[in-house]
Amino acid sequence: MAKSGGKGFLEIDREEVPKRPVKERVKDYNEVYESPTEEYGEKQAKRCMDCGTPFCNYSCPLGNLCPEWHSFVRKNDWEKALKLLHKTNNFPDFTGRLCPALCEGGCVLGIDDNAVATQNIELAISEKGWEEGWIKPRPPKVRTDKQVAVVGSGPAGLAAAQQLNRQGHNVTVYERDSKPGGMLSYGIPDFKIDKSVVARRVNQLKEEGVEFVLNTEIGTDLLATELEREYDAVVLAGGSRKARDLPVYGRELDGIHYAMDYLTQQNKRVAGKDISEDEVINAEGKRVIVIGGGDTGSDCVGTAIRQGAEKVYQIELLEKPPTERAANNPWPQYPQTLKTSSSHQEAESLVDTNDDELNVRDWSVLTKKFSGNDDGQVEKYHAARVEWVADENGEQEMKEIENSEFSLAVDLVILAIGFVHPEHEGMIEELDLELDERKNVKANDYQTSRDKFFAAGDMRRGASLIVRAINEGREVAKTVNKYLNK
Ligand SMILES: Cc1cc2nc3c(=O)[nH]c(=O)nc-3n(C[C@H](O)[C@H](O)[C@H](O)COP(=O)(O)OP(=O)(O)OC[C@H]3O[C@@H](n4cnc5c(N)ncnc54)[C@H](O)[C@@H]3O)c2cc1C
Numbered sequence: 145m146a147k148s149g150g151k152g153f154l155e156i157d158r159e160e161v162p163k164r165p166v167k168e169r170v171k172d173y174n175e176v177y178e179s180p181t182e183e184y185g186e187k188q189a190k191r192c193m194d195c196g197t198p199f200c201n202y203s204c205p206l207g208n209l210c211p212e213w214h215s216f217v218r219k220n221d222w223e224k225a226l227k228l229l230h231k232t233n234n235f236p237d238f239t240g241r242l243c244p245a246l247c248e249g250g251c252v253l254g255i256d257d258n259a260v261a262t263q264n265i266e267l268a269i270s271e272k273g274w275e276e277g278w279i280k281p282r283p284p285k286v287r288t289d290k291q292v293a294v295v296g297s298g299p300a301g302l303a304a305a306q307q308l309n310r311q312g313h314n315v316t317v318y319e320r321d322s323k324p325g326g327m328l329s330y331g332i333p334d335f336k337i338d339k340s341v342v343a344r345r346v347n348q349l350k351e352e353g354v355e356f357v358l359n360t361e362i363g364t365d366l367l368a369t370e371l372e373r374e375y376d377a378v379v380l381a382g383g384s385r386k387a388r389d390l391p392v393y394g395r396e397l398d399g400i401h402y403a404m405d406y407l408t409q410q411n412k413r414v415a416g417k418d419i420s421e422d423e424v425i426n427a428e429g430k431r432v433i434v435i436g437g438g439d440t441g442s443d444c445v446g447t448a449i450r451q452g453a454e455k456v457y458q459i460e461l462l463e464k465p466p467t468e469r470a471a472n473n474p475w476p477q478y479p480q481t482l483k484t485s486s487s488h489q490e491a492e493s494l495v496d497t498n499d500d501e502l503n504v505r506d507w508s509v510l511t512k513k514f515s516g517n518d519d520g521q522v523e524k525y526h527a528a529r530v531e532w533v534a535d536e537n538g539e540q541e542m543k544e545i546e547n548s549e550f551s552l553a554v555d556l557v558i559l560a561i562g563f564v565h566p567e568h569e570g571m572i573e574e575l576d577l578e579l580d581e582r583k584n585v586k587a588n589d590y591q592t593s594r595d596k597f598f599a600a601g602d603m604r605r606g607a608s609l610i611v612r613a614i615n616e617g618r619e620v621a622k623t624v625n626k627y628l629n630k
Contacts, residue, residue, distance in 0.1 A: 145213075145234045147518065148431075150191075151193075151381075152189075152190025152191045153190075153191040153192075153253055153257060153260075155436050156187060156190055156191050156496070158188070158191065158257075158258035158259065158260070158261050159187075159188065159261065160261060161177050161179075161180045161261075161264045161267070162177070162178050162241060162336050162601075163177055163178070163321060163489075164175050164176060164177075166358060166489060166490050166493050166494065167271040168357075168574050169335070169490070170334075170448075170449050170450055170490050170494065171450075173333065173334040173335050173410075173414045173450060174334070174335065174338065175241075175334075175336070175337070175338050176336065176486040177241075177486075179267075179271055180220070180264050180265070180267055180268035180271070181260065181263045181268070182268065182272065183266030184268060184482065185217050185222075185262070185264075185265050185269065185272075186217055186218060186220065186311075188260065188261045188264065188487040189213075189214040189215075189218045189260075189265055189564065190218055190593070191244070191253065191260045191429065192210070192214035192215070192218075192253075192260045192262075192333065193210055193211075193252060193253055193263075194214075194215065194495050195211060195252045196209045196304070196573065198210065198248050198252075199250035199251065199261075199476040200247040200248070200251050200262060201245045201247070201251055201366040202225070202250060202254075202476070203247050203249055203250030203476060203478070204246055204250075204573060204611065205231075205246065205248040205611050205612045205615040206232045206233050206239075206611060206614060206615050206618075207232050207248060208229070208266075209229075209231065209232060210226050210247055210260075210262050210593055212228050212307070213225040213228045213229055213265070213266075214260065214262070214265060215611055216228065217268075217269065219266060220437040222272050222276075223273075223276070223278055223286055223289060224274075226269050226270065226272070226273040226278055226279070226338035226442065229266065229270065229489065233303070233611075233614060234302070234306050234307070234614060234617070234618070235299065235301045235303065235345055235610075235614055236266050236267075236269065236270040237267070237270040237271070237274070237341055237345070238299060238328060238337065238341070238342075238345075238610055238614070239263070239266065239611050239614070240263060240268075240269075240270050240271075241263070241267060241336065241337050241341070242336060242337060242578045242610055243609065243610060244329075244478075244483075245262060245263040246392070246478055246611065247262050247263070248260065248262050248263060248292060249475075249476065249479055250259075250476035250478075252476075254475060255431055255475050255515050257487065260436050262392075267562060269452070270611055271539070273330070273372065274344065278349065278483035279494050280348075281348050281351035281352045282310060282311065282352060283309075283310075283351070283352045283353050284310055284311065284312040284352075284353070284586050285312075286312050287312050287313075287314065288313050288314075288375070288628070289314075290312045290313045290376045290550075290628045291313070291314050291316070291374065291375045291376050292308050292314065292315045292316070292375060292376065292378070292379065292624065292628075293315075293316050293317075293318060293371045293374075293375040293377075293378045293379070294308075294315060294316070294317045294318070294378075294379045295317075295318050295362045295380050295381060295382055295442040295571065295604070296317075296319065296380070296381035296382040296383060297317050297325060297326055297346075297356065297381075298325065298327055298328065298381060298601060298602070298613060299324020299326060299328060299610045299613040299614050299617065300326075300381040300383075300600045300601025300602070300603075300613035300614070300616045300617040301317055301319075301326065301381035301432040301600075301601065302317075302325075302326075302345065302346070302349065302617065303326070303613070303614045303615075303617025303618050304337045304379045304381060304600055304617035304618070304620050304624075305317050305329070305354045305379075305548065305617075305618075305623070306347060306348075306349055306352065306354065306617075306621060307617065307618055307621030307625075308379075308621045308624060308625065309349070309353055310351055310352065311352045311621070311625050313624075313625070313628065314350070314353075315337045315353075315355070316354075316355040316357060316375075317349075317354060317357070318357050318358050318360050318362050318366070318371075319356065319357070319358050319359075319360070319513045320359065320360060320361035320362075320365070321358065321359070322358055322359055323339075323342075323358070323415075324342070324346045324356055324358065325339070325342040325346065326383055328342045328610070329342055329411065329441075330404075330407075330408040330411050330412075331404055331407050331443075332407070332443065333407060333410065333411070333443050333446060333569060334410075334411060334414045334445055335439075335446060335450070335486075336443065336446075338346075338384045339411070339414075339415065346599055354370030358545060358561075359369045359415070360514065361570065361571075362382075362570070362571045363569075363570030363572075363573075363574050364570050367574060368571050368574050369574065369575075370596075372596055372597075375596070376596070376628055377596055377597075377598065377601070377624045377627060377628055378596055378597050378598070379460060379598045379600060379620055379621075379624060380571070380585060380592070380597060380599040380600070380603055381601045381603055381613075381616075381617065382566055382567070382571065382601070382603045383566065383569050383601060383602045383620055384561055384563045384564075384565055384566050384584065384602035384603060384606050385563060385566060386403070386564050386565050386566065386567050386568075387402045387403070387404060387559070387561075387562075387563055387564075388557070388559075388562045388563060388564050390393045390435060390511060390512050390561060390602070391400065392511055392512065392514065393512075393513035393514070394513050394514030394515055394516060396520065397513065397515075397516040397520055397521065398516070398519075398520050398521045399490060399516075399522040399554075399555060399556050400514060400522055400557040401425050401520050401556075401557070401558055401559070402512050402558075403434075403436070403441070403443070403444050403558050403559060403560035403588075404418065404440075405425060405516045405553035406425050406444060406447065406558050407440075407443055407444065407447060409423070409424075410447050410451075411423055411454075417492075419608075421566060424474065424557070425587075425609070426451055427447070427448035427453035427456075427556055428451050428452040428453070429451065429452060429453070429454055430448075430453055430454060430455075430554075430555035430556045431453070431454055431455040431552075431553055431555050431556070432444075432448045432453045432456045432457070432554065432555070432556045432557075432558065433456075433458075433459065433502075433525050433552070433554045433556075433557050434448070434456065434457065434458040434459070434558045434560055434599060435459055435511060435557065435558065435559050435560060435561060436458075436459075436460065436462075436559065436560030436561040437458060437459065437460025437462065437507065438460075438560065438562070438563070438564065439460050439485070439528030439562035440560040441460075441558075442458065442485040442487045442488060443487065443560075444458075444558045444560050445458050445487045445488065445504075446486065446487030446490060447490050447492075448556075448558075449487065449490045449491055449495075451492060451558075453495075455495055455497065456491050456495050456498070456504065457463060457497065457500075457502045457503070457504060457506065457552075458488075458491070458504065458506070459502060459503075459505075459506045459509040459511075459516065460506070460507045460508075460582045461508070461509065461510060461511075461530070461542070462507065462508070462510070462532070463507050463508050463531075464507040464533045465480055465482045466479055466480075466481055466506040467481055467482050468481065470483060488504070489607070491504045491505075492504050492505075500552065501550040501551075501552050502552060506553050507532070508529055508530050508531060509527050509528075509529060510528050510530045510542070510544060511525070511527050511616065512525075512526045512527055512528055512549065513526045514526070514557065515551075521555075522554060522556075522557055523553065523554070523555075524551045524552065524553060525553075525554045525557065526549065526550075527550060527551070528544050528545065528549045528550070529544075529545045529548035529549075529550075530542050530543060530544050530545060531543050531545055534597055535575050545572045546549075556596065561608040563602075563605060563606075564583070565579075565582060565583035565584050565606065566583075566584060566602070566603045568583070572585060575592075575594055575597060576594070577592050577593055577594060577597070577599075578592070578593035582606055583602050584603065584604055584605060585599040585604050586625075587599040587600075587604050590604070590616075590623040590624075590625055591623060591627075598620050598623060598624055598627075599620070600613075600617055600619070600620035601613040601616045601617065604616060613624070
């Protein structure tokens with residue numbers, strides 16, 4: 145029998161929540177992972193060492209109290225574990241599914257063993273919370289007379305709205321899309337997060353008294369200065385949506401699209417929306433190249449596989465990450481190692497690229513140009529191999545390898561090379577807000593350069609992670625609450 149409370153790791157190995165078999169899951173857009181069971185959570189929580197100095201807690205932007213909830217799970221007191229989880233995180237059902245688990249990067253056990261499966265345990269706790277009916281609306285007991293507008297309903301906006309509403313203020317969320325959730329609803333594929341998971345949280349907020357005004361873009365449909373007149377404070381949480389482009393020869397050809405356009409369209413299709421003929425982006429029967437080696441690119445790979453692509457390649461300019469931590473990336477830093485997502489697994493097991501110039505996943509590849517046919521449709525991808533070498537200051541420098549040029553027949557190209565900053569047209573320009581050196585909205589302690597206006601999430605810090613957006617939402621709420629109580 146495994147001992148409870150600190151030594152379980154001696155007898156129990158780390159296990160991950162099982163994924164549905166590849167051949168089955170690529171036929172649909174349902175979540176890839178099975179739901180973690182109670183037994184799974186209890187067993188894995190026994191591996192937590194109850195460290196005196198828990199680096200998991202320090203590594204998590206939310207300061208999640210991981211050892212404490214593991215301890216309640218071990219004692220089979222799931223309701224207390226959930227209470228503790230909600231103390232630092234409004235939406236553990238989002239992070240339990242989607243977080244890269246910075247906490248696990250800092251897990252002390254990870255120094256010479258596999259880290260505790262904290263993210264999966266978090267998901268087990270939050271799902272049990274929903275099943276048992278422990279997650280209920282918590283409306284404030286007393287209302288203030290303050291009116292707050294939140295622009296944007298991604299994780300930052302939702303967290304800010306929930307916190308401010310629970311402090312008693314009257315909160316209205318404005319969203320330009322027809323559904324709340326930000327990238328959780330439009331961008332992140334359904335096979336990573338089922339949209340009912342977002343909807344049940346939005347319902348919780350509604351039942352707590354938060355109002356949602358959808359299909360309304362602030363700065364165009366409704367001026368931000370109107371909000372300034374009507375509200376006591378305004379939180380800007382509009383995300384970082386200006387996609388990075390790849391300005392090479394042939395970029396304007398048909399069949400080259402941004403990842404967000406591609407992924408959002410598939411979210412809408414899954415939700416039953418018809419896509420007009422001239423807007424359709426579909427990988428069915430096509431040779432697809434995804435440019436950009438990150439998570440967004442991986443989401444495009446999983447989507448293309450489900451649409452029935454003939455070939456899928458994901459390429460990256462940087463070199464292939466190591467499988468073990470490099471010497472300059474020691475614990476407790478987040479390990480910058482090779483990650484294999486569920487989508488990569490699918491592509492690697494279903495797509496044969498044996499005779500091709502590229503592997504399913506390839507690194508150190510520099511895109512040179514695209515060429516197309518007489519109708520303006522992309523037909524070929526042209527690239528060269530590069531190597532990364534350290535210069536005299538130790539900085540990595542890219543060098544093209546001589547005679548390494550190659551080209552590959554493609555029908556669809558997806559650009560997944562990140563976002564440069566928030567969209568400035570509309571709201572930000574109307575308010576004439578000061579920007580930081582990366583062109584995000586400048587907001588020290590969440591206060592922008594304009595009185596009454598605060599900023600949080602990707603709009604303030606640049607494209608990042610859900611866990612950071614939730615943290616920004618919680619922190620901006622503290623600043624706004626202080627401002628309203630002045
Ligand atoms: C494809 C993809 C996959 C990702 N996967 C992960 C992952 O697995 N794990 C992870 O941690 N992170 C992931 N991320 C990053 C994560 O989604 C973002 O960091 C996070 O959503 C940022 O939250 P936010 O609330 O700041 O902004 P967003 O989620 O971008 O939400 C901003 C909202 O504001 C609305 N809006 C903008 N301007 C206006 C306006 N003027 N008026 C009204 N509404 C407006 C937008 O429509 C949007 O709904 C992914 C990102 C992408 C693109």
